[in-house]
Amino acid sequence: MMARPARALLVGLAVVGAGIVVAALRVNQYVYFAGYVVLQYVVIATAWNILGGYAGYVNFGTPAFFALGAYTAVFLIQSTRAPLPVLILAGGLVSALLGLGIGYLTLRLRGVFFSIATLALSIVLQTMIINWEYVGGSRGLSVIRPSGPPFGSYVTFLFTVMVLLSVVAVTVARFIERSWIGRGLAALRDNEEAAECMGVPTLRLKLFATTVSGFLLGVAGAPFPYYVTFVEPNSAFNLDYAVNALAMPMIGGTTSWVGPVIGAVLLGTAQQLATVTISSEMNLFIVGVVLVAFVVLAPEGILGLVRRLRGR
Amino acid sequence: MAGTLLEVDGLTKRFGGFTALHRVSLSVRAGERFGLIGPNGSGKTTLINCVSGALAADGGRILFEGRDITTLAAHRRTRLGIVRSFQIPKPFTSMTVRENLGIPLEYAAHARSQAGDADAEAAEILRTIGLEAKAHLRPAELTQIEMRKLELARAMAARPTLLISDEAMAGLSSVEVDDILALLFRLNEQGITIVMIEHIMRAVMRFSERVVVLDAGERIAEGTPAEIVRNPAVEKAYLGE
Numbered sequence: 001m002m003a004r005p006a007r008a009l010l011v012g013l014a015v016v017g018a019g020i021v022v023a024a025l026r027v028n029q030y031v032y033f034a035g036y037v038v039l040q041y042v043v044i045a046t047a048w049n050i051l052g053g054y055a056g057y058v059n060f061g062t063p064a065f066f067a068l069g070a071y072t073a074v075f076l077i078q079s080t081r082a083p084l085p086v087l088i089l090a091g092g093l094v095s096a097l098l099g100l101g102i103g104y105l106t107l108r109l110r111g112v113f114f115s116i117a118t119l120a121l122s123i124v125l126q127t128m129i130i131n132w133e134y135v136g137g138s139r140g141l142s143v144i145r146p147s148g149p150p151f152g153s154y155v156t157f158l159f160t161v162m163v164l165l166s167v168v169a170v171t172v173a174r175f176i177e178r179s180w181i182g183r184g185l186a187a188l189r190d191n192e193e194a195a196e197c198m199g200v201p202t203l204r205l206k207l208f209a210t211t212v213s214g215f216l217l218g219v220a221g222a223p224f225p226y227y228v229t230f231v232e233p234n235s236a237f238n239l240d241y242a243v244n245a246l247a248m249p250m251i252g253g254t255t256s257w258v259g260p261v262i263g264a265v266l267l268g269t270a271q272q273l274a275t276v277t278i279s280s281e282m283n284l285f286i287v288g289v290v291l292v293a294f295v296v297l298a299p300e301g302i303l304g305l306v307r308r309l310r311g312r
Numbered sequence: 313m314a315g316t317l318l319e320v321d322g323l324t325k326r327f328g329g330f331t332a333l334h335r336v337s338l339s340v341r342a343g344e345r346f347g348l349i350g351p352n353g354s355g356k357t358t359l360i361n362c363v364s365g366a367l368a369a370d371g372g373r374i375l376f377e378g379r380d381i382t383t384l385a386a387h388r389r390t391r392l393g394i395v396r397s398f399q400i401p402k403p404f405t406s407m408t409v410r411e412n413l414g415i416p417l418e419y420a421a422h423a424r425s426q427a428g429d430a431d432a433e434a435a436e437i438l439r440t441i442g443l444e445a446k447a448h449l450r451p452a453e454l455t456q457i458e459m460r461k462l463e464l465a466r467a468m469a470a471r472p473t474l475l476i477s478d479e480a481m482a483g484l485s486s487v488e489v490d491d492i493l494a495l496l497f498r499l500n501e502q503g504i505t506i507v508m509i510e511h512i513m514r515a516v517m518r519f520s521e522r523v524v525v526l527d528a529g530e531r532i533a534e535g536t537p538a539e540i541v542r543n544p545a546v547e548k549a550y551l552g553e
């Protein structure tokens with residue numbers, strides 16, 4: 001028998017290895033292009049769920065965190081042409097700081113009021129970016145990819161990076177869920193007052209959740225400028241991110257790390273297929289219909305359905 | 313006489329312009345069975361909210377084992393050994409009964425002393441309180457009395473020095489009241505100091521060694537149960553309700 005962490009590490013490495021193999025296959029470039037978006041949603045949904053699913057604080061401001069990661073990268077590309085790993089780390093850290101900030105909001109705002117505040121935050125941040133010419137302002141900015149990716153085309157390279165980031169995000173979420181932190185977050189999600197009275201340091205745990213969630217959302221956004229090569233506020237702060245970040249965990253199931261992964265892969269793939277076969281406007285429509293169906297028929301997501309079918 | 317465990321000194325609490333507690337003082341001795349009574353709305357729950365740290369006091373001091381805890385965070389007070397149960401049960405709804413006990417065991421009891429065997433401790437508490445058959449159910453599947461028992465079991469799992477029970481018996485039948493009373497007596501014999509808050513006189517009079525009466529946010533009487541029932545001010549407070 002192998003120790004559990006060792007096994008988890010092995011599975012993670014296997015997924016990254018599989019990603020590299022897929023990248024080496026050199027199938028149609030579109031596959032990598034679409035696969036990147038799906039994987040980006042695995043990171044986003046997993047990150048969102050650490051706060052929304054585990055702690056029960058619904059964040060409508062995903063675009064703010066994602067775009068902050070992306071614009072931190074844009075700023076560093078403009079000023080220093082920093083390498084991709086630095087962009088990802090910096091994007092994560094800046095968004096983590098924003099996460100820490102909204103963590104303190106939870107002192108005063110709960111439930112729907114917290115959600116509204118995060119939505120407002122996204123709007124405020126977008127307005128600030130629109131007025132910041134250095135990173136492109138409202139017109140946006142062309143970003144030139146570094147010449148010569150380590151392997152393959154730049155898109156296959158970014159695809160592989162996103163595989164790695166997904167594995168990191170999911171591993172972090174899984175670790176949190178199974179640790180004393182995850183149990184404390186579940187307690188405060190169920191009843192914050194009772195959790196505090198049972199010895200749970202609720203504020204510290206909430207700050208931890210908002211910071212880690214913010215970090216991973218920023219990480220998801222940091223490679224975005226190189227992926228799209230033209231960054232403008234409307235795409236970086238797209239409402240799709242807010243809706244998908246919430247819908248994917250809800251559809252998959254919010255109480256376990258698997259839920260957001262299932263939701264992101266299913267919904268993300270469906271959206272990518274709809275974009276090529278029907279139209280890109282169908283994206284949100286699909287999410288809306290599926291989300292309503294799930295909220296009404298299977299409020300605990302696919303994981304809940306599976307559990308019910310197994311008769312537990 | 314044993315030493316003072318909890319001392320509340322001139323506690324004041326306001327909600328906007330409304331004074332819910334006005335300079336209330338009381339002290340609870342180590343090992344004591346202490347009763348806190350008063351008509352509905354007299355400030356009993358507010359008082360224990362201040363003692364447990366759920367609410368910040370507007371004036372006065374709270375000392376526990378001689379230490380000033382007036383501004384200490386609620387979870388830190390729990391770890392010191394001040395544990396309260398809620399008048400309206402607040403179980404962790406997504407967890408089983410057993411898992412409900414796991415939270416205080418992990419966060420309060422074992423944060424204080426050496427880590428123990430949580431499974432064995434939870435099983436023992438559930439047996440004591442008579443919920444062992446329900447260990448794997450969720451709170452939504454429990455009856456009213458079982459829910460009250462879970463509330464007490466969870467408080468016990470935090471390994472309290474001082475257990476504050478807020479109307480654990482309201483709405484229960486007299487057999488069920490006796491059940492809970494017997495349990496609290498047993499906990500007290502194990503050395504846990506107990507503050508019992510009750511609206512019903514009968515149970516609290518049988519249980520308490522000493523009683524403090526609140527009315528409209530003020531302390532109006534203190535004494536043994538026998539002294540309290542003869543006290544005209546107490547009678548007036550209850551009849552004038």
Ligand SMILES: Nc1ncnc2c1ncn2[C@@H]1O[C@H](COP(=O)(O)OP(=O)(O)O)[C@@H](O)[C@H]1O
Pocket residue numbers: 327332350351352353354355356357358359
């Ligand atoms: N959070 C609160 N905000 C405003 N008023 C409150 C709050 N909590 C209690 N009160 C008021 O304080 C008074 C005392 O309430 P409470 O302590 O619950 O009484 P008891 O537990 O003795 O029945 C009541 O008048 C109640 O309405």
Ligand SMILES: [Mg+2]
Pocket residue numbers: 356357358399479
């Ligand atoms: Mg009360």
